[in-house]
Amino acid sequence: MNLNSALYTDLYQLAMGQSYFLKDKHEISATFDYFFRKNPFEGGYVLFCGLEEVLDSLEKISFSEDDIHYLEAQGFDSNYTNYLKTFKFTGHIQSMSEGEIVFPFSPILTVSGSIIECQIIETFILNSLNFQSLIATKASRIRYIAGRDKSLAEFGLRRAQGFAGLQASRSAYIGGFDYTSNVLAGKEFNIPVSGTMAHAFIQSYDDELTAFRDFAETRPVNCVLLVDTYDTLKKGVPNAIIVAKEMEARGEKLLGIRLDSGDLAYLSNAARKQLDQAGLDYVKIAASNQLDEHVIRSLKEQYAQIDIYGVGTNLVVGKANGALDGVYKLCSFNNTPRIKISENLKKMNFPGKKQVYRYMNQDGQYIADAITLDHLDTPKTMAHPFETHKRMPIEYASVKALLHDVMIDGKRVHTKKTTLELVKIAEENLSKLPVEHKRFANPHVYKVGLSPELEQLRDQLKKEKLDS
Ligand SMILES: Nc1ncnc2c1ncn2[C@@H]1O[C@H](COP(=O)(O)OP(=O)(O)OP(=O)(O)O)[C@@H](O)[C@H]1O
Ligand SMILES: O=P(O)(O)OC[C@H]1O[C@H](OP(=O)(O)OP(=O)(O)O)[C@H](O)[C@@H]1O
Numbered sequence: 375m376n377l378n379s380a381l382y383t384d385l386y387q388l389a390m391g392q393s394y395f396l397k398d399k400h401e402i403s404a405t406f407d408y409f410f411r412k413n414p415f416e417g418g419y420v421l422f423c424g425l426e427e428v429l430d431s432l433e434k435i436s437f438s439e440d441d442i443h444y445l446e447a448q449g450f451d452s453n454y455t456n457y458l459k460t461f462k463f464t465g466h467i468q469s470m471s472e473g474e475i476v477f478p479f480s481p482i483l484t485v486s487g488s489i490i491e492c493q494i495i496e497t498f499i500l501n502s503l504n505f506q507s508l509i510a511t512k513a514s515r516i517r518y519i520a521g522r523d524k525s526l527a528e529f530g531l532r533r534a535q536g537f538a539g540l541q542a543s544r545s546a547y548i549g550g551f552d553y554t555s556n557v558l559a560g561k562e563f564n565i566p567v568s569g570t571m572a573h574a575f576i577q578s579y580d581d582e583l584t585a586f587r588d589f590a591e592t593r594p595v596n597c598v599l600l601v602d603t604y605d606t607l608k609k610g611v612p613n614a615i616i617v618a619k620e621m622e623a624r625g626e627k628l629l630g631i632r633l634d635s636g637d638l639a640y641l642s643n644a645a646r647k648q649l650d651q652a653g654l655d656y657v658k659i660a661a662s663n664q665l666d667e668h669v670i671r672s673l674k675e676q677y678a679q680i681d682i683y684g685v686g687t688n689l690v691v692g693k694a695n696g697a698l699d700g701v702y703k704l705c706s707f708n709n710t711p712r713i714k715i716s717e718n719l720k721k722m723n724f725p726g727k728k729q730v731y732r733y734m735n736q737d738g739q740y741i742a743d744a745i746t747l748d749h750l751d752t753p754k755t756m757a758h759p760f761e762t763h764k765r766m767p768i769e770y771a772s773v774k775a776l777l778h779d780v781m782i783d784g785k786r787v788h789t790k791k792t793t794l795e796l797v798k799i800a801e802e803n804l805s806k807l808p809v810e811h812k813r814f815a816n817p818h819v820y821k822v823g824l825s826p827e828l829e830q831l832r833d834q835l836k837k838e839k840l841d842s
């Protein structure tokens with residue numbers, strides 16, 4: 375299967391593409407905005423993730439001979455499929471940086487080019503950015519609550535949605551995790567890998583102590599023993615202590631033990647006591663079992679003595695959301711701003727090609743974002759996007775434009791960032807987001823407003839459409 379195939383799209387994109395082509399509209403220029411309407415997890419922000427994958431794929435996207443035969447079999451016109459044989463993405467993309475903190479309704483990435491190219495790539499862009507941004511956001515919430523002094527290991531591959539497990543591991547790392555258990559993701563994206571052991575290994579022995587011994591002997595570096603197979607406090611931890619002492623005698627050090635069931639707060643405290651009493655205060659305690667940001671917060675409130683959190687399912691499937699609602703909407707056609715009308719102002723899009731400015735205070739902390747038409751300067755006031763009577767002056771110490779050229783004529787124009795660079799960028803950006811937007815319960819809504827000219831254009835186009 376070739377994931378750079380332009381068939382990785384919805385059928386309706388190709389059907390619209392055929393119509394544009396046969397009606398000779400396909401070369402007309404268009405601009406689409408990628409944005410979302412609601413923060414996931416009832417949180418206050420999204421950590422934007424997935425841009426590098428989008429750019430990598432768009433540079434390579436095409437229809438193979440096989441793909442063309444398949445489309446012919448689906449009844450597509452042969453003149454159209456002939457055109458698709460040389461299809462490439464040759465458009466222009468402006469985007470916020472991967473690792474940027476983003477908010478509802480701001481255009482995060484805009485695609486300009488011939489309408490047919492913009493349309494065919496829509497589904498892939500949404501598929502890629504929605505999922506990766508969701509998981510990076512979830513990971514950043516877990517990091518926020520765990521604190522910088524804890525280690526976070528992502529254990530999700532086995533319960534991820536198929537091959538999305540690869541993207542999930544990369545997104546979790548960018549969002550603040552330290553390790554992944556996913557070996558292919560480790561190799562592909564240069565993410566540190568880590569792992570402990572499974573119950574099966576211990577069950578395959580007649581006794582737990584021999585299992586621990588064999589494991590520690592054969593892989594003494596970063597060895598973590600799983601202590602809950604039979605009885606955590608009466609058997610697992612005492613056996614781990616025996617093996618840790620034997621390792622000491624060989625000049626080695628047991629890295630840790632892992633708890634995977636029961637009351638993790640109680641067990642971690644009791645295990646810590648046993649380890650400390652044995653002079654093993656360096657042996658760390660890892661915990662797993664359906665963890666997420668809420669369970670970790672609760673464990674911290676109970677003074678659980680956990681050094682390493684292993685988080686799988688809830689992270690990689692983006693529980694409780696499962697999806698970010700990002701959309702891709704036409705905002706300009708033939709160099710004319712376009713709007714979609716809805717009774718619900720929130721379902722209307724902002725017309726025209728745009729820029730987003732981020733305002734910061736003297737400490738570099740984010741204050742607000744203003745969306746404006748792309749040829750205009752930094753606005754000094756902004757209107758509430760939907761409550762039209764609300765407007766505010768913007769007081770700030772510094773401002774930056776968030777949308778930058780990342781692809782021109784189908785070629786990447788920004789230097790590809792390594793995963794580690796993206797980790798640092800995301801961490802720095804998250805540190806500039808005031809804490810009131812990060813809290814879990816009723817986070818303060820970050821202000822995103824419209825410049826007066828954009829508000830006026832939206833209202834004027836709405837009136838024209840309703841009057842016509
Ligand atoms: N002290 C704690 N405070 C809050 N949540 C906890 C605590 N200890 C464990 N949990 C969480 O509670 C959930 C369920 O744990 P529970 O003890 O009911 O089942 P379990 O340990 O998986 O049982 P089993 O022995 O069948 O594996 C998990 O998400 C776990 O992370
Ligand atoms: O709970 P999650 O956050 O998804 O973390 C991953 C879980 O996957 C493993 O269990 P599993 O029962 O699959 O295998 P095991 O036999 O090694 O425990 C591991 O022990 C964790 O409990």
Ligand SMILES: O=C(O)c1cccnc1
Nearest residue numbers: 529555568569570571686
């Ligand atoms: O290494 C581990 O402990 C691990 C890996 C995957 C899933 N659960 C645990």
